[in-house]
Amino acid sequence: MYSLGIDIGSTTSKGAILEDGRRIVSTSLRKAGIGTDGPREVVQDLLRASDLDEGQIGVTVATGYGRTLYPGAHYRVSELTCHALGAHFIFPGIRTLIDIGGQDAKAISLDGSGRMSNFQMNDKCAAGTGRFLDVMAGILQLHAGDLAGEAALAESICPISSTCTVFAESEVISHLAQGVNRKDLVAGICESVATRTGSLAKRVGVTPPLAMSGGVALNEGVRGALSRYLEVEILFSPLAQFFGGLGAALYGYQTYNKEN
Amino acid sequence: MYSLGIDIGSTTSKGAILEDGRRIVSTSLRKAGIGTDGPREVVQDLLRASDLDEGQIGVTVATGYGRTLYPGAHYRVSELTCHALGAHFIFPGIRTLIDIGGQDAKAISLDGSGRMSNFQMNDKCAAGTGRFLDVMAGILQLHAGDLAGEAALAESICPISSTCTVFAESEVISHLAQGVNRKDLVAGICESVATRTGSLAKRVGVTPPLAMSGGVALNEGVRGALSRYLEVEILFSPLAQFFGGLGAALYGYQTYNKEN
Numbered sequence: 001m002y003s004l005g006i007d008i009g010s011t012t013s014k015g016a017i018l019e020d021g022r023r024i025v026s027t028s029l030r031k032a033g034i035g036t037d038g039p040r041e042v043v044q045d046l047l048r049a050s051d052l053d054e055g056q057i058g059v060t061v062a063t064g065y066g067r068t069l070y071p072g073a074h075y076r077v078s079e080l081t082c083h084a085l086g087a088h089f090i091f092p093g094i095r096t097l098i099d100i101g102g103q104d105a106k107a108i109s110l111d112g113s114g115r116m117s118n119f120q121m122n123d124k125c126a127a128g129t130g131r132f133l134d135v136m137a138g139i140l141q142l143h144a145g146d147l148a149g150e151a152a153l154a155e156s157i158c159p160i161s162s163t164c165t166v167f168a169e170s171e172v173i174s175h176l177a178q179g180v181n182r183k184d185l186v187a188g189i190c191e192s193v194a195t196r197t198g199s200l201a202k203r204v205g206v207t208p209p210l211a212m213s214g215g216v217a218l219n220e221g222v223r224g225a226l227s228r229y230l231e232v233e234i235l236f237s238p239l240a241q242f243f244g245g246l247g248a249a250l251y252g253y254q255t256y257n258k259e260n
Numbered sequence: 261m262y263s264l265g266i267d268i269g270s271t272t273s274k275g276a277i278l279e280d281g282r283r284i285v286s287t288s289l290r291k292a293g294i295g296t297d298g299p300r301e302v303v304q305d306l307l308r309a310s311d312l313d314e315g316q317i318g319v320t321v322a323t324g325y326g327r328t329l330y331p332g333a334h335y336r337v338s339e340l341t342c343h344a345l346g347a348h349f350i351f352p353g354i355r356t357l358i359d360i361g362g363q364d365a366k367a368i369s370l371d372g373s374g375r376m377s378n379f380q381m382n383d384k385c386a387a388g389t390g391r392f393l394d395v396m397a398g399i400l401q402l403h404a405g406d407l408a409g410e411a412a413l414a415e416s417i418c419p420i421s422s423t424c425t426v427f428a429e430s431e432v433i434s435h436l437a438q439g440v441n442r443k444d445l446v447a448g449i450c451e452s453v454a455t456r457t458g459s460l461a462k463r464v465g466v467t468p469p470l471a472m473s474g475g476v477a478l479n480e481g482v483r484g485a486l487s488r489y490l491e492v493e494i495l496f497s498p499l500a501q502f503f504g505g506l507g508a509a510l511y512g513y514q515t516y517n518k519e520n
């Protein structure tokens with residue numbers, strides 16, 4: 001039995017197909033989120049990569065910010081529920097999940113069996129989200145994907161004192177003008193995101209094992225800074241961007257099994 | 261007896277000379293704040309406009325964010341104290357002052373005799389400050405000084421749902437792409453600043469008479485929106501940018517009189 005989960009975010013669409021709620025058959029990501037063709041393209045990618053046609057999918061579950069606008073779903077499930085399920089699927093027994101997306105960040109406490117017990121969310125302020133990194137990368141004439149590589153080469157961390165993205169932008173520009181090394185600035189930028197999201201995590205309680213998900217989880221600079229800030233090891237999976245989609249597919253499988 | 265007050269902000273320097281703590285002899289503003297020649301130029305402007313030389317100034321008081329870096333002051337006094345004094349000088353008996361500057365905003369409660377009794381401040385987030393207006397003006401290819409005029413011509417207010425400057429920026433760009441009238445957008449932008457600062461004011465209590473100060477007070481669009489939001493009349497003086505400097509000069513006069 002195949003279940004498909006689709007996670008429609010503000011900047012990206014991500015999806016996964018599971019076989020019998022156990023085996024990952026395929027995953028797909030498109031850099032186009034809510035209100036675009038991204039979700040439809042992800043579903044087409046998934047079917048093609050799995051060599052399946054739509055009729056073979058037993059159940060489809062949509063999650064994420066754009067889930068209500070997606071027509072082809074049997075169920076629409078909160079992203080918190082799906083992220084928790086997906087994180088537990090990859091890291092069984094996980095107790096804390098920190099998800100940093102393109103425009104928001106959340107910290108989720110789990111009960112050890114894949115259920116969310118508490119959460120804290122920031123979806124109002126660009127600081128501490130992928131958007132902060134995008135803005136800073138723009139100023140430094142880098143791609144957001146290159147930030148981690150730059151940070152890794154830093155000789156020291158140039159701290160960014162403003163938390164606000166707008167004020168931090170001016171701060172970075174003035175540091176650059178004063179001749180601060182770009183790599184050290186990038187390290188400071190990664191630290192800024194880590195500190196901001198780390199304080200979100202402290203509000204739900206930092207119980208290990210702890211994992212990170214979302215696009216920003218791929219950034220080793222942020223991950224390292226967050227690990228130092230929280231004084232805890234951070235589990236990482238290359239599937240970090242698919243926790244929502246995997247959780248949605250798993251939810252579909254479990255619900256389908258209960259009802260049939 | 262002449263007293264000079266200088267108010268050194270993040271983006272501007274402002275000053276005033278008072279005669280006997282009563283008559284305003286001169287005022288000056290330069291669009292250059294902390295760490296620039298702005299403060300020195302303001303003092304030169306003031307002396308020139310008053311036809312005085314430095315030796316004739318009995319006392320000089322510095323206030324504002326940059327007061328500690330200014331060498332020529334006999335006293336350095338908190339901007340809250342000076343704003344309260346200056347507001348009471350212009351509007352005797354004033355009970356609430358809302359000051360929106362280039363990078364911060366504050367709401368001050370006064371006891372009716374020019375003394376601050378409570379305050380709330382935002383100096384961490386660009387939303388609800390002059391910086392928000394500058395960013396939005398940039399997107400709309402306007403000068404910040406033209407926003408009020410545009411807002412006055414709006415046929416309806418296009419609300420901006422994001423409070424965050426960064427997210428509001430994207431929202432304004434997408435409204436523009438959808439063909440929303442620029443004037444209606446500017447009205448929404450003014451309303452956003454008013455709502456944000458209005459909620460700051462509600463936290464100290466909105467007791468009339470209430471006045472507005474700071475550079476953003478010159479913007480009638482924000483003033484009107486704030487008046488509607490708080491359901492209270494807002495007193496306005498063309499000297500709105502000089503409350504800090506006037507208060508500093510007044511503080512100087514009072515202190516000089518006590519000590520001599």
Ligand code: SF4
Nearest residue numbers: 125164165385424425
């Ligand atoms: S602090 Fe800066 S980034 Fe955060 S909401 Fe305010 S303007 Fe946006």
